[in-house]
Amino acid sequence: MKSASSEGQSSDDDDADLLLKWFENHGEDRTELAGEILMSAGETPRWMARIESGIAAVLDGDGAEAHTLSVGDLFGEMGLVGSRVRTATIQAVSPVSLRILSYQAIEKHRGENLEKRSSFDRALSELIASRVLNPAGPDHGWIALVAHDQKKDQLEQLVCQFQEALSRYKIVATRQTGSRLSSRCQLPVKRLVCSGPLGGDLEIGAMAARGQLEAVIFLRDGLSSHAHGSDIDALVRACEIAEVPYATNRATAQMVLQSLSNGNSEGSLPC
DSSP states (O other), X not given: OOOGGGHHHHHHHHHHHHHHHHHHHHOEEEEEOTTOEEEOTTSOOOEEXXXXXXXXXXXXXXXXXXXXXXXXXXXXXXXXXTOSSOOOEEEESSOEEEEEEEHHHHHHHHOSOHXXXXXXXXXXXXXXXXXXXXXXXXXXXXXXXXXXGGGHHHHHHHHHHTHHHHTTSEEEEEHHHHHHHHHHHOOOOOEEEOOGGGTHHHHHHHHHHTTOEEEEEEEOOTTSOOTTHHHHHHHHHHHHHHTOOEEOSHHHHHHHHHHHHHSOSSSOOOO
16 A cells, blocks of 8 residues: 555556556567567567567677567567667577567557556656666676586576575676576576677676676586686686675575575665
8 A cells, every 4th residue: 555655656656567567468478489580670660579588689780689688678669659660670599488569459558548648658758768868877786697507407596596686686697597597587687698618707707897796606517627717717806806796606606695685675785
């Protein structure tokens, strides 16, 4: 029950939830395999979508990944505000489940009711604004999740156990690990980097050096040698210099994740 003093906040919450309700009530399910093109630049826009599971990538003009979309992210809405063609290409990185809301269904259910149209338009404006407005200050609040092949099951168990706490942060992960955690634990993964041997560990180390990381969970296989061991060492050094919590086994990972779970939702680990 909302108090009178929270009336303004209540209105904002209602706007934020409105699009989700429209997807639930008027959308249709669709699934695509990894590698499938979900939306192509230049095509006529006829629908918008919400990712229910899996990871997709927004591609730049050269076909390279500009950034990733994961569980809960929306795309395809720009056609509702005058764009005559799609302006981006989006490809499934892993198998994805989508909830599709057609423009025709939106127009039908929005109808002539002025209040309903205004509420929907306000929610849509908030979504578009979030695409283009950058928060002030550095890009903080990231958690890195990495695991060697023999440790991926352990990481999956931990992430599923602490999914609620991790969902309050922006998650970066290597491609294979991130795709698995997104599909099996319903964890929104905001950025994918290459696998460790292809430079992913160095990318995460660079984020640590820039002060972007709140913690690193890297479950390592200590019984096997790794050709990119020097990259792992560089990541460790970056975390040590930047004083980033760094967990390399299940016991220490549980301690870090429990700290996240007990902390606040403002994107910082408690001291």
